[in-house]
Amino acid sequence: MGVIAFDTNQIRLHYVLGSIEPYALNSPPRTGQMPSEDKAPGVLIAMFNGGFKARHGHFGALANGQIALPPRDGLGTIGIDKDGCLKLGEWGSNISDSPDT
16 A cells, blocks of 8 residues: 655646546436547656446546436545646535535
């Protein structure tokens, strides 16, 4: 096991909804692809497929204003606001939906 630390003032973290998962009824088409400008040499540090599927818990998933699964109050959440600021806390208490997210 290992631990990696990143200076969040030097990098940007993105979350991209998959093309199929997490499944959302009446969801508009999604590419599930990272923006090409973020894959440029000297920009991309790492990426991974989190393997998140709706059937594993419906814990909430939203990105770029699109809600695939509504977030659930009381659960631990990682959020990224429009300025790229990373937030970690409890949905509905420390973190909630706002025009900045």
